[in-house]
Every structure is written in C-alpha cells, then in structure tokens.
Amino acid sequence: MDRTFRTRSRRFALVAAAAAAALIVTGCSSDSGGKKAEEDTGNASAGKADTPRMKVAMITHAAPGDTFWDLIRKGAEAAAAKDNVELVYSSNPDSAKQANLVQNAIDQKVDGIAVTLAKPDAMKSAVAKAEKAGIPVVGLNGGIDDWKEQGLLEYFGQDESVAGEAFGEKLNELGAKNNICVIQEQGHVALEARCAGVKKTFKGKTTNLYVNGTNMPSVKSTITAKL
Incomplete structure (x- = not known):
C-alpha cells in the first residue's frame, strides 16, 4: 500500500x-x-x-x-x-x-x-x-x-440487533403480548437484524410484516389490515 x-x-x-x-x-x-x-x-x-x-x-x-x-x-x-x-x-x-x-x-x-x-x-x-x-x-x-x-x-452505524433486543425488553416492560415488526425493504440486512433482535428478547409473539416503503398509502393499508 x-x-x-x-x-x-x-x-x-x-x-x-x-x-x-x-x-x-x-x-x-x-x-x-x-x-x-x-x-x-x-x-x-x-x-x-x-x-x-x-x-x-x-x-x-x-x-x-x-x-x-x-x-x-x-x-x-x-x-x-x-x-x-x-x-x-x-x-x-x-x-x-x-x-x-x-x-x-x-x-x-x-x-x-x-x-x-x-x-x-x-x-x-x-x-x-x-x-x-x-x-x-x-x-x-x-x-x-x-x-x-x-x-x-x-x-x-449502529448494531440493529442490539437495538431490536432493547426494544423487545421495552415491550416486555409495557406488558405487550403481540408485536408486529414492520420491514419496509425486504432483504435489508439491518432491518432483518432489528426484527430478529426484537424476537430474541420479547416474551410475546413477534410477526415480521413486509411492506413497500416507497408507497405510503400501501404501507398504511397493509399495517391497518394486519392490526
């Protein structure tokens, strides 16, 4: 070099x-x-x-x-x-x-x-x-x-796995039982890691929901339907 x-x-x-x-x-x-x-x-x-x-x-x-x-x-x-x-x-x-x-x-x-x-x-x-x-x-x-x-x-950048784990623990403190983890870009390693981190520490049920982050009306309707 x-x-x-x-x-x-x-x-x-x-x-x-x-x-x-x-x-x-x-x-x-x-x-x-x-x-x-x-x-x-x-x-x-x-x-x-x-x-x-x-x-x-x-x-x-x-x-x-x-x-x-x-x-x-x-x-x-x-x-x-x-x-x-x-x-x-x-x-x-x-x-x-x-x-x-x-x-x-x-x-x-x-x-x-x-x-x-x-x-x-x-x-x-x-x-x-x-x-x-x-x-x-x-x-x-x-x-x-x-x-x-x-x-x-x-x-x-930050470690999204750690961020997800911290959020999972927060959900436990709030007494949550069912969590939807929204991923606005399928295949994005950081977003996948974040939701995996949530699932690791959250004691309730975690479901990943994939949406098209470039289409906000679609995002809103997809999340609303899931809720």
Whole structure:
C-alpha cells in the first residue's frame, strides 16, 4: 500500500466520520424530532478546511423522497463543504443498480466512496473493484457484519440487533403480548437484524410484516389490515 493511498485513506476516513455524524444524529433523533436533527446537521458547516480538494462519492440504497436519507444527504453536504470536498451523491433502492453506481464512481476516479451495504452480497463485487482501483471505501447504515470481510476502511452505524433486543425488553416492560415488526425493504440486512433482535428478547409473539416503503398509502393499508 503506497504512501499516497495511505494519506488519501486517512483523510477520507476523517471526512467520512464528519459526514457520519449526520447519520448518528438522525438515527438518535426520536427524542427531539426530525426538525431538531436537521438543525443539528447544519452546525457541521462551521469553518472550512484549506486542504487539497477531494472528490467523494456517496452511494446509498435510498428510494426517492425518503426523508431519512434527505437528512443524511444534507449532513454529508455540510461536511463536504466544511472539508473542501466535492460530494457526488447518488442512490438507488435496487441493489444491482446501486452496484452500477459504485462502478460509475470508479470510472470517475473519485478519491473515496461511502456506500450502504443494505444487501451486502449484491455489493461485494463492486466494492472489490473499487478497492482494486485503489479507492478507499467506507460503509454506513447497513452491513455491520460484512464490512470487515469486504475490506472496507471503516463502518458508521449502529448494531440493529442490539437495538431490536432493547426494544423487545421495552415491550416486555409495557406488558405487550403481540408485536408486529414492520420491514419496509425486504432483504435489508439491518432491518432483518432489528426484527430478529426484537424476537430474541420479547416474551410475546413477534410477526415480521413486509411492506413497500416507497408507497405510503400501501404501507398504511397493509399495517391497518394486519392490526
């Protein structure tokens, strides 16, 4: 591994960490609401680096109009502006098309790639190609059990199994007997892990309910029917 790659990797890791702050704020924003989380991400823009310009691709599995990912993107843009980075953001909920977006970033010879591994197996080949091209890659949001195996530089996100277990225990405290765990994207490893965590600690019955998260009327009717 040459010195140029090591230097680029270190700086990219710092930039990625700054952008990941938005992911943490958003993921933990249940107490204060989305508006507060959005305001907090705006604070990341204070100051500006005078380091050499970098080009970083952020590639997620977000569906159009997903407000969760709108906040993540806003935080990444704030971090990019602060750290003198040209951010190239793209997304596609179809894992094969998301992998193609990684290839596009490789072809653009970006300095780093931040990618979600909602469906790790589908991304494995594209990530390997990026690493072979000497482009450091970090993961976020999904893929906590796969990022090391795939050779990523860092991972930013929470262990959804632990989150699910904590919620299962909370349901027990509330005296719940029957739980529906909604998964808005089938095959998403983090969402599956979260519901598995609930089932592990919850003493009642847990049923996974799969919905199409990009179609809110359908989501509402499916959940209503199940209830």
